[in-house]
Amino acid sequence: xxxxxxxxxxxxxxxxxxxxxxxxxxxxxxxxxxxxxxxxxxxxxxxxxxxxxxxxxxxxxxxxxxxxxxxxxxxxxxxxxxxxxxxxxxxxxxxxxxxxxxxxxxxxxxxxxxxxxxxxxxxxxxxxxxxxxxxxxxxxxxxxxxxxxxxxxxxxxxxxxxxxxxxxxxxxxxxxxxxxxxxxxxxxxxxxxxxxxxxxxxxxxxxxxxxxxxxxxxxxxxxxxxxxxxxxxxxxxxxxxxxxxxxxxxxxxxxxxxxxxxxxxxxxxxxxxxxxxxxxxxxxxxxxxxxxxxxxxxxxxxxxxxxxxxxxxxxxxxxxxxxxxxxxxxxxxxxxxxxxxxxxxxxxxxxxxxxxxxxxxxxxxxxxxxxxxxxxxxxxxxxxxxxxxxxxxxxxxxxxxxxxxxxxxxxxxxxxxxxxxxxxxxxxxxxxxxxxxxxxxxxxxxxxxxxxxxxxxxxxxxxxxxxxxxxxxxxxxxxxxxxxxxxxxxxxxxxxxxxxxxxxxxxxxxxxxxxxxxxxx
Ligand code: KIV
Ligand code: ZN
Numbered sequence: 001x002x003x004x005x006x007x008x009x010x011x012x013x014x015x016x017x018x019x020x021x022x023x024x025x026x027x028x029x030x031x032x033x034x035x036x037x038x039x040x041x042x043x044x045x046x047x048x049x050x051x052x053x054x055x056x057x058x059x060x061x062x063x064x065x066x067x068x069x070x071x072x073x074x075x076x077x078x079x080x081x082x083x084x085x086x087x088x089x090x091x092x093x094x095x096x097x098x099x100x101x102x103x104x105x106x107x108x109x110x111x112x113x114x115x116x117x118x119x120x121x122x123x124x125x126x127x128x129x130x131x132x133x134x135x136x137x138x139x140x141x142x143x144x145x146x147x148x149x150x151x152x153x154x155x156x157x158x159x160x161x162x163x164x165x166x167x168x169x170x171x172x173x174x175x176x177x178x179x180x181x182x183x184x185x186x187x188x189x190x191x192x193x194x195x196x197x198x199x200x201x202x203x204x205x206x207x208x209x210x211x212x213x214x215x216x217x218x219x220x221x222x223x224x225x226x227x228x229x230x231x232x233x234x235x236x237x238x239x240x241x242x243x244x245x246x247x248x249x250x251x252x253x254x255x256x257x258x259x260x261x262x263x264x265x266x267x268x269x270x271x272x273x274x275x276x277x278x279x280x281x282x283x284x285x286x287x288x289x290x291x292x293x294x295x296x297x298x299x300x301x302x303x304x305x306x307x308x309x310x311x312x313x314x315x316x317x318x319x320x321x322x323x324x325x326x327x328x329x330x331x332x333x334x335x336x337x338x339x340x341x342x343x344x345x346x347x348x349x350x351x352x353x354x355x356x357x358x359x360x361x362x363x364x365x366x367x368x369x370x371x372x373x374x375x376x377x378x379x380x381x382x383x384x385x386x387x388x389x390x391x392x393x394x395x396x397x398x399x400x401x402x403x404x405x406x407x408x409x410x411x412x413x414x415x416x417x418x419x420x421x422x423x424x425x426x427x428x429x430x431x432x433x434x435x436x437x438x439x440x441x442x443x444x445x446x447x448x449x450x451x452x453x454x455x456x457x458x459x460x461x462x463x464x465x466x467x468x469x470x471x472x473x474x475x476x477x478x479x480x481x482x483x484x485x486x487x488x489x490x491x492x493x494x495x496x497x498x499x500x501x502x503x504x505x506x507x508x509x510x511x512x513x514x515x516x517x518x519x520x521x
Pocket of ligand 2: 022177179210212242
């Protein structure tokens with residue numbers, strides 16, 4: 001898209017978000033339909049141009065998610081991924097059919113190593129498949145993207161032949177992914193320049209970058225690809241994705257916004273929603289955001305050393321190249337206490353970017369009141385933890401009803417726990433080597449399972465000794481992992497919530513041999 005389309009003198013770069021497809025593909029990041037809809041709504045609201053909602057042929061769940069997202073998204077193009085087979089393409093076409101602006105994204109490997117070992121096909125056969133797949137997709141929708149998987153390790157002549165054939169067959173976007181995170185900025189920029197120069201009719205398609213972070217260069221490579229002529233960037237919130245992840249959306253967008261001198265482009269993203277998007281994706285996937293992560297890490301705008309603090313007090317530009325406000329970080333602000341009313345709480349939620357139904361609001365308000373009764377100061381972060389936790393656990397079948405723990409120097413520590421399992425309440429007592437062990441043993445007694453605890457981590461949501469604890473738990477079962485988080489002013493309650501959250505995820509996926517003890521009785 002050029003300057004004239006937006007009224008600005010900068011070229012528009014389209015943001016293609018693949019959090020719900022490439023992002024969800026990474027181990028443990030599975031999201032429920034409800035969670036995917038929440039993420040898609042926020043992506044649409046913040047100005048993402050294209051939402052890759054899933055891989056419809058992969059499972060009925062993926063198909064349903066793409067179909068539903070296509071139905072509800074208002075502005076963005078909605079796309080589903082398809083391999084170069086008729087079945088895949090037809091399924092993707094069916095899933096995106098209800099979208100205001102549907103796209104099919106079809107891909108095929110083009111590198112020697114992929115063609116020889118993965119596809120076991122000769123280049124000429126691959127070329128035929130490119131033509132057939134794009135043609136089939138174009139018969140279903142007008143907007144077709146074709147990707148040359150492992151494009152950065154593809155021979156240039158062959159890549160150009162494939163791109164030319166795809167454009168001729170009707171592809172409107174050409175993506176050249178760095179599937180294995182192998183390229184360098186210089187090389188990737190030159191690759192786009194070369195292809196766009198050599199392929200006849202290259203100007204009939206938008207070129208796209210798609211980078212993985214195996215060598216930590218996904219963002220740099222993506223920006224270099226744009227300098228080489230690409231005008232679509234495929235990326236994910238928090239950079240989640242296969243292996244080391246994909247290029248991070250927030251980093252790409254803020255690099256373009258902050259360094260307009262080096263990157264004379266613009267995006268349509270409302271950057272004040274970046275922090276909210278990061279938190280939502282982190283909550284629903286339970287993937288923590290590293291503290292020093294650029295743009296959205298909790299330390300991204302923290303100034304600890306004396307010299308820096310002194311500089312900041314004199315002038316913020318001494319150590320700040322972007323303002324916290326510009327990415328939606330509100331200064332930790334004291335909100336309300338137990339006397340705050342519904343209207344104040346509703347405005348607070350709106351200010352924080354939450355849109356919710358009346359029922360969800362009532363539930364959030366009641367939980368806020370409970371928290372305010374137990375905690376002197378309630379901060380924005382507390383409200384976020386409280387609301388996001390509900391979003392993540394709305395469909396849990398096993399819920400914590402109550403927990404009492406006897407802890408201290410004289411063991412054994414003992415937990416008495418009540419769980420609601422599929423609507424009926426069951427109680428159990430268990431000892432443990434420490435209170436957390438006792439809590440987890442009580443859960444195991446009530447919900448027998450073979451899943452193994454791989455990670456247990458605690459951190460405080462805010463400062464102060466009455467801060468809420470946020471606990472992360474990772475469980476592994478049958479070679480697959482799930483993560484979950486729980487927050488509460490009581491660390492043991494937060495631990496129980498996190499463990500139960502992970503069990504619910506396994507239960508939702510029918511894995512892990514989870515059987516409610518009571519249900520079996
Ligand atoms: O990394 C990759 O090559 C992909 C394609 C399917 C676009 O994700
Ligand atoms: Zn990818």
